[in-house]
Amino acid sequence: MGISERRIRQKEEVRNNILATAWQIVREEGWQALSIRKIADAIEYSVPVVYDHFVNKECILLEFAREGFCLLGRKMAQAKGKHADPAAQLRAMADAYWNFAFKNKEYYQVMFNLGIPCAEAEACTCLPEKINFRTLVGESIGEIMTNSKRTDISVCMKSHTFWSVIHGLISIKMMRTSDMHDDLNKLVMEDAIEGFIKNLT
Amino acid sequence: MGISERRIRQKEEVRNNILATAWQIVREEGWQALSIRKIADAIEYSVPVVYDHFVNKECILLEFAREGFCLLGRKMAQAKGKHADPAAQLRAMADAYWNFAFKNKEYYQVMFNLGIPCAEAEACTCLPEKINFRTLVGESIGEIMTNSKRTDISVCMKSHTFWSVIHGLISIKMMRTSDMHDDLNKLVMEDAIEGFIKNLT
DNA sequence: TTACTTTTGCTAACACTGTTAGAAAAAGTA
DNA sequence: TACTTTTTCTAACAGTGTTAGCAAAAGTAA
Numbered sequence: 001m002g003i004s005e006r007r008i009r010q011k012e013e014v015r016n017n018i019l020a021t022a023w024q025i026v027r028e029e030g031w032q033a034l035s036i037r038k039i040a041d042a043i044e045y046s047v048p049v050v051y052d053h054f055v056n057k058e059c060i061l062l063e064f065a066r067e068g069f070c071l072l073g074r075k076m077a078q079a080k081g082k083h084a085d086p087a088a089q090l091r092a093m094a095d096a097y098w099n100f101a102f103k104n105k106e107y108y109q110v111m112f113n114l115g116i117p118c119a120e121a122e123a124c125t126c127l128p129e130k131i132n133f134r135t136l137v138g139e140s141i142g143e144i145m146t147n148s149k150r151t152d153i154s155v156c157m158k159s160h161t162f163w164s165v166i167h168g169l170i171s172i173k174m175m176r177t178s179d180m181h182d183d184l185n186k187l188v189m190e191d192a193i194e195g196f197i198k199n200l201t
Numbered sequence: 202m203g204i205s206e207r208r209i210r211q212k213e214e215v216r217n218n219i220l221a222t223a224w225q226i227v228r229e230e231g232w233q234a235l236s237i238r239k240i241a242d243a244i245e246y247s248v249p250v251v252y253d254h255f256v257n258k259e260c261i262l263l264e265f266a267r268e269g270f271c272l273l274g275r276k277m278a279q280a281k282g283k284h285a286d287p288a289a290q291l292r293a294m295a296d297a298y299w300n301f302a303f304k305n306k307e308y309y310q311v312m313f314n315l316g317i318p319c320a321e322a323e324a325c326t327c328l329p330e331k332i333n334f335r336t337l338v339g340e341s342i343g344e345i346m347t348n349s350k351r352t353d354i355s356v357c358m359k360s361h362t363f364w365s366v367i368h369g370l371i372s373i374k375m376m377r378t379s380d381m382h383d384d385l386n387k388l389v390m391e392d393a394i395e396g397f398i399k400n401l402t
Numbered sequence: 403t404t405a406c407t408t409t410t411g412c413t414a415a416c417a418c419t420g421t422t423a424g425a426a427a428a429a430g431t432a
Numbered sequence: 433t434a435c436t437t438t439t440t441c442t443a444a445c446a447g448t449g450t451t452a453g454c455a456a457a458a459g460t461a462a
Contacts, residue, residue, distance in 0.1 A: 007438085032316075036420065046441050048422075057420065112376065113314070157389045160381070161370070165393070168369020169362070175313065180361070188358045192366070195400030199392075204459070208409085236448065247412050249451075258449065 015053045017043045022060055026106050031061075031114060058116065065116050068107035072100050073131035080136055086143040087197050093137060094166055094193045098186065101170045112171065137162050141200060148201035158200060165192050216254045218244045223261055227307050232262075232315060259317065266317050269308035274332035276301050281337055287344040288398050294338060295367055295394045299387065302371045313372065338363050342401060349402035359401060366393050 021042040025034050036057060040047045054060050079096035080089045101108045110116070138159040145155055169189050180188070222243040226235050237258060241248045255261050280297035281290045302309045311317070339360040346356055370390050381389070 035418085037418090047420090048442095049440065051421075052439085112372075113316075115314075115376075153388070153392050157381070157385065157392070160373075161389055161393050164369035164373050164389075165366050166369070167373060168365035168367070171313075171372060172361070172365050172368060175316075180358070184358065187354070188362055188365075191354050191358070191400075192362045192397075195396055196393075199396030199399060237450085238448080248449090249413095250411065252450075253410085 011053075014043070014045070014049070018050055018053055019060070019063060023064070023106075026064075026110075031106065031109055034060075061110055061114055061116055064107065064110045065114075068104070068111045069133075070131070071104070071107065072097065072111075073133050073136070075100050076133050076136050077131050080140065086140040089140040090137065090144075090162070090197055091190075091193060093133075093140070094162075094189065097133075097166050098170065098189055101174075105174070108170070108174070112167070113174075134159055134163070144197070144200045150201065162193075162196060165196055212254075215244070215246070215250070219251055219254055220261070220264060224265070224307075227265075227311075232307070232310055235261075262311055262315055262317055265308065265311045266315075269305065269312045270334075271332070272305070272308065273298065273301050273312075274334050274337070277334050277337050278332050281341065287341040290341040291338065291345075291363065291398055292391075292394060294334075294341070295363075295390065298334075298367050299371065299390055302375075306375070309371070309375070313368070314375075335360055335364070345398070345401045351402065363394075363397060366397055 018039055021039050022034060025038055025042070034057075036047055036050050040050055043049075054063075075096045076093045079092040083089045083092055138155055141158045141162065142155045145158065166189065169185070169192065173185050219240055222240050223235055226239055226243070235258075237248055237251050241251055244250075255264075276297045277294045280293040284290045284293055339356050342359045342363065343356045346359065367390065370386070370393065374386050
């Protein structure tokens with residue numbers, strides 16, 4: 001009987017509709033403007049229907065956070081793939097991370113600024129390959145570090161630093177309205193990454 | 202006539218009471234639990250009285266953010282004062298910043314994670330001296346950079362990087378529940394600062 | 403002390419939020 | 433047609449920030 005199949009399909013459709021509508025609201029009015037009632041109004045259903053698909057509002061946010069981590073992972077994998085030299089790979093990944101953050105502010109915000117426990121989302125594995133930006137960075141760093149004699153610090157810790165440096169620069173730039181010019185900001189980032197790479201060996 | 206003086210004094214008292222009560226709520230239940238009604242209940246006044254002292258809730262948060270920036274500035278100035286060598290000053294200031302963040306999570310959150318335009322608060326000048334952590338860091342960095350031949354990047358930009366590196370490490374550590382051990386995290390931070398200092402010359 | 407003015411503080415509401423219990427309507431099954 | 437399951441909605445609860453407008457208290461001048 002294809003009835004239950006159709007039902008599942010229709011339910012999925014409503015779910016996608018909820019997410020698409022939510023995303024539109026966020027893009028137009030920002031995260032703080034997103035409410036269950038607004039979504040319900042827009043999809044022309046009553047409020048409890050939204051709760052049939054997501055146990056609460058945070059689950060909706062988490063969905064976008066996961067999407068964001070997947071997208072970021074793909075972008076970084078793509079950037080990395082264009083280079084063979086591990087240092088060049090790190091530079092390209094930093095650049096990809098930077099561009100992702102500012103071309104997708106809404107994603108970046110839900111990933112890091114909305115108080116969602118990001119550990120799980122961050123560790124998400126995007127099909128077809130297990131793309132995780134921590135491991136992506138770790139591989140390149142590992143390559144560079146095996147050629148050096150630094151034993152005081154691990155690859156995992158250096159990956160953490162790499163991430164922190166970029167995230168710090170981005171999150172500070174994002175919260176300050178009138179800061180340095182964009183070009184200067186990117187220059188600062190590139191200099192920081194260059195220093196990081198030097199400090200690996 | 203001392204009547205109006207007394208009135209001002211009493212009004213100030215209520216204001217301080219509001220802030221003290223708000224701070225207690227935040228320490229006990231976190232920022233998201235802070236509401237005007239809870240404050241009003243605790244100080245045994247009605248809700249609109251709170252609005253006689255603060256035009257809105259954000260103003261209360263801003264007050265704490267300012268306090269936080271002052272406290273941080275003092276801590277860093279104090280740490281810096283213990284050393285003459287600019288590199289040692291930077292290490293000490295990074296350490297002070299790190300300790301401030303984790304010993305005063307509530308302050309750090311309101312300063313950076315609550316979506317408050319921090320530009321003004323950050324630029325706050327604490328009496329008696331004009332203590333601003335950007336300039337504090339800038340001075341030490343300037344000293345090191347005048348002895349070098351780097352002309353591609355300015356002291357201001359390097360100060361920005363210094364701040365970003367530490368902030369990045371802190372804000373990532375803060376949002377991840379079970380991450381590396383505390384000692385390892387601090388080690389990572391110290392390594393990052395060491396790399397930063399090396400990259401100044 | 404009385405009459406008037408200013409200050410102070412409160413009640414009650416408005417317009418929202420996330421969330422859920424329970425009833426009604428629609429759809430599918432025997 | 434009678435019954436069951438699924439779907440959907442109305443209406444509420446318990447909060448939130450914020451404010452209009454009125455009552456009470458305090459201070460001032462006669």
